[in-house]
Amino acid sequence: MKPRGLIVFDMDGVIVDVSGSYRETVRQTARLFFKGACSGEDLPDPLFPLADLARVKQSGGLNNDWDLTVLVVNLLFTLVKGFTNHKDPNPWSRYDKTISSCDVAALAQFINSTQRPLTILLERNGKRKHEFITGLYTGDVGSGNIIKQIFQEIYLGKDLFESTYGIPAKVYYEEGYINREKLLVDTPILEGLSKRNILAIATGRPKAEADYPLDFFGLRKFFSSVITLDDCLEEEHRIFEQKNINVSLSKPNPYMLDAVAGTFKSQVSEFYYIGDMPDDMVAASRSMTEFVGIGILISSSEKDALRQDLLRAGADYIIEDFEELRGIVKYNKS
Structure with missing residues (x-):
């Protein structure tokens, strides 16, 4: 099964359709x-x-x-x-x-x-x-x-x-x-990816609002780690208390990606981050770990414009939907 990859997903516009929410x-x-x-x-x-x-x-x-x-x-x-x-x-x-x-x-x-x-x-x-x-x-x-x-x-x-x-x-x-949120990824795809990779989430949502769709759609079992806004705020507070410095660790800062990578680095040899915004690609490129930035267009109403924005921000790959991941990361169909 090795080498295993770490695949980190943004949540909004990637896993969950938030156009109506x-x-x-x-x-x-x-x-x-x-x-x-x-x-x-x-x-x-x-x-x-x-x-x-x-x-x-x-x-x-x-x-x-x-x-x-x-x-x-x-x-x-x-x-x-x-x-x-x-x-x-x-x-x-x-x-x-x-x-x-x-x-x-x-x-x-x-x-x-x-x-x-x-x-x-x-x-x-x-x-x-x-x-x-x-x-x-x-x-x-x-x-x-x-x-x-x-x-x-x-x-x-x-x-x-x-x-x-x-x-x-x-x-x-x-x-x-x-309650208007919808799932963008089919669960069999997550199941296939999880058999050869460690899956994680790095999202700007507060923890409670990240937990809600994970539980509602039954997705939690696929993800080994979920990093949220709460984690960024906690670390920002710690830095302020110790150094009296105000910092923002939200994307495009790569803090969340580095935190996830630090947890699983000894278990994997490849690192991927899937996002739908330029800041996601910037975070991937700035990470201390060599994350491959994958821009996804699945939720965009203006795919051509977003494609160009993602490429300018440093995306290594652009995909229309999750089926295209099979050509980039290791995937088990069954």
Whole structure:
């Protein structure tokens, strides 16, 4: 059976289709954020195409979909008029009062005039940050992080949000978008791969949100290790405590890949990382272990553009689906 390979998978857009969950949550969070503004009723629903959001996400440098949401809100806020920043010490009151002073008529007109509003705004303004938006993305859920809380309420749904965070939902009371997730890989493929390789996951999801689909879809038995955002945050905290240095260990930092490789290095001779974003390929190329970066297009609505982005980021292989892995890694059909 040897040599065995270590195959590390990203989760979102690779194992799990998140177009109806995380990506849609980004879109609905942005729309709900501007709901209380003047002319808010003129904002379209959906607010922008998911293909447009994908181009922004592929721009890189985003640790997770909370960061992506904040970038989107910042981009849209560049077209908001009549802004008055209220200084209420309560973050929810400050948010409500400030948003009610804003006029989004120009924003609505712009969004309705193009299929690429986010891409155009990103090209025009870059990743500019607004002080008001940044102030609503500090702390955590329940302690002033308004944008993250709106996101988590929509993604988890009322019941799961309240059981996870121990506080009542503030803005969203329906079923969570997490229940819209679908499996992208057939379990027989994972079973075949697991017979000749060690399989692992390196994802920017929090542990609880990574555990959910693993258990729901019955995938946990295939994976020997699951590294999540929680592991990155724990190590970041340790580094800060010891060296008083703030670092980000989320992708494209190769920390998660190095951590997984360190666990299994003596058992394998080949290392692969499968991801759907340029940052995944950058992480593979930066790893201390010689990971082969495999970019997968399975969940993309704009495959040609993503292919080029992945290649520019250093992908060694590009595959359309998991069947193509058979020509790259060791695979047992039975």
